Amino acid sequence: QLQLQESGPGLVKPSETLSLTCTVSGGSISNSNYYWGWIRQPPGKGPEWIGSINYSGSTFYNPSLRGRVTIFVDTSNNHFSLSLTSVTPADTAVYYCARPKQLAVGGCFDLWGQGTWVTVSS
Amino acid sequence: EIVLTQSPVTLSLSPGERATLSCRASQSVSAYLAWYQQKAGQAPRLLIHDASNRATGIPARFSGSGSGTDFTLTISSLEPEDFAVYYCQQRSTWPLTFGGGTKVEIK
Numbered sequence: 001q002l003q004l005q006e007s008g009p010g011l012v013k014p015s016e017t018l019s020l021t022c023t024v025s026g027g028s029i030s031n032s033n034y035y036w037g038w039i040r041q042p043p044g045k046g047p048e049w050i051g052s053i054n055y056s057g058s059t060f061y062n063p064s065l066r067g068r069v070t071i072f073v074d075t076s077n078n079h080f081s082l083s084l085t086s087v088t089p090a091d092t093a094v095y096y097c098a099r100p101k102q103l104a105v106g107g108c109f110d111l112w113g114q115g116t117w118v119t120v121s122s
Numbered sequence: 123e124i125v126l127t128q129s130p131v132t133l134s135l136s137p138g139e140r141a142t143l144s145c146r147a148s149q150s151v152s153a154y155l156a157w158y159q160q161k162a163g164q165a166p167r168l169l170i171h172d173a174s175n176r177a178t179g180i181p182a183r184f185s186g187s188g189s190g191t192d193f194t195l196t197i198s199s200l201e202p203e204d205f206a207v208y209y210c211q212q213r214s215t216w217p218l219t220f221g222g223g224t225k226v227e228i229k
Contacts, residue, residue, distance in 0.1 A: 037218075046209055047166060049218040062217040063123070096165055101177070106213045108156035110177055112165035 002027040004097050004113035011119050012091075018084040018118060022097030023077075030055040030075045033103050038071060038082045040093040041115075047096075053080055060105070087120045094118075124148055126210050126221035134229040141197040143224045145210035150190045154214040157186055157195045160223075161206045169208075170195065200226070 008020035022036070029036065035052040042048070051061040053071045061069050065084070073080040084091060094115040100107025125148040135141055145155065153173040158166035168177040170186035173193060183198040197204055205228050210221040 046222045047211075047220045049220070052218075060216050064217070098165075100213075101168065101171055102213070106154075106216060106218060108168060108171050108211055108213050109166070110168040110171075112167075115165055 002099070002111060004099065004111060006095060006097050006113045006116040008095075008116060008118070010117055011121065012087050013122050014088055014120055015086055018082070018087050018091060018120070020082045020095055020097075020116065020118070021079050022081070022113060023079045024099075025078070028075075029073060029078050029080065034099055035060065035105055035107065036073070036080050037098045037100060037109060039096045039098055039109070040091075041096070042090075042093040048093075050082065050084075050095075052100075089120050092118065092120045123217050124151060124212050124215055124219050126212060126219055128208075128210060128221035128224045130224060131222075132225045132227060134227050135200055136229045137200050137202055139200050141195075141200055141204070141226055143195040143197075143208055143226075145188075145193040145195070145221050147191045147193075147212060151212040151214035153189050154212055155186075155188070155193050156211045156213065157184075158209045158211065159204075159206050160209065166209060197226075 012018045037052040038050040051071045053059045068085045070083045096115045097113045098109035099111040101110040127146045129144045157170040160166045174186045
C-alpha cells in the first residue's frame with residue numbers, strides 16, 4: 001500500500017536552509033491530482049500546515065512562513081521536497097509529509113509519514 | 123486565517139465514560155472540518171472528515187457533528203486506547219489550520 005517517508009538532516013544551524021524530502025512508495029505521485037502536504041508540529045503544540053503541492057507543481061503555502069518556504073515535486077523519482085530558508089530555533093519541530101483524503105484543492109490528511117525531528121541549533 | 127479553538131484543553135475521564143470535545147471556528151467552515159487523534163511519538167490519525175464522516179477503520183464509538191462554526195467530537199464509551207490528544211482541522215479556506223488540541227486523560 002501507499003507509504004510516505006520523510007528524510008533529511010536532523011540538525012540545522014540558525015539562518016541556514018532546512019531541506020527535507022518525502023519519498024512516496026507503493027504508488028505514483030502522478031496518478032491522481034492530490035495536493036501532497038508538509039505539516040510540522042513544534043514540541044508540545046498542535047500541528048501547523050506548511051504547504052501543499054500537486055504532481056504538476058501547483059503550490060499553496062502558509063502565509064505565516066513569510067516567503068521562506070518552497071515545495072517542489074520530482075515525479076520521475078516519486079518524491080516531493082520542502083525547503084525552508086533562514087531558519088530560527090522557532091522552526092524546531094517534527095516535520096511530516098502527508099497525503100490528503102480528497103482530490104479537491106484543500107483537504108484533510110488520511111495518510112502520513114512517520115515524521116522527522118528537526119532541531120535548529122548552533 | 124481561520125482560527126480553531128478547542129475546549130476543554132484537558133478532559134479527565136474514566137474508561138467507559140462519554141467524552142465530548144468541542145471545536146469552534148472563528149468564521150464558518152461549512153462542514154469542512156476534520157478530527158484527528160494523536161498518541162505520543164506518532165503521527166496524527168484521521169478520525170472524522172467533513173464534520174461527521176468516520177474515516178476508514180474508525181470504530182463507531184467515534185462520532186462528529188456540527189456545521190458552520192461549532193463542532194463536536196463524541197466518544198461514546200472510552201476505551202483504554204482512546205486516551206490521547208485530539209485535534210480539529212479545517213479545509214474550508216487556505217491556509218489549512220489546526221486547533222490547539224484537547225488532551226483526554228485517565229481520571
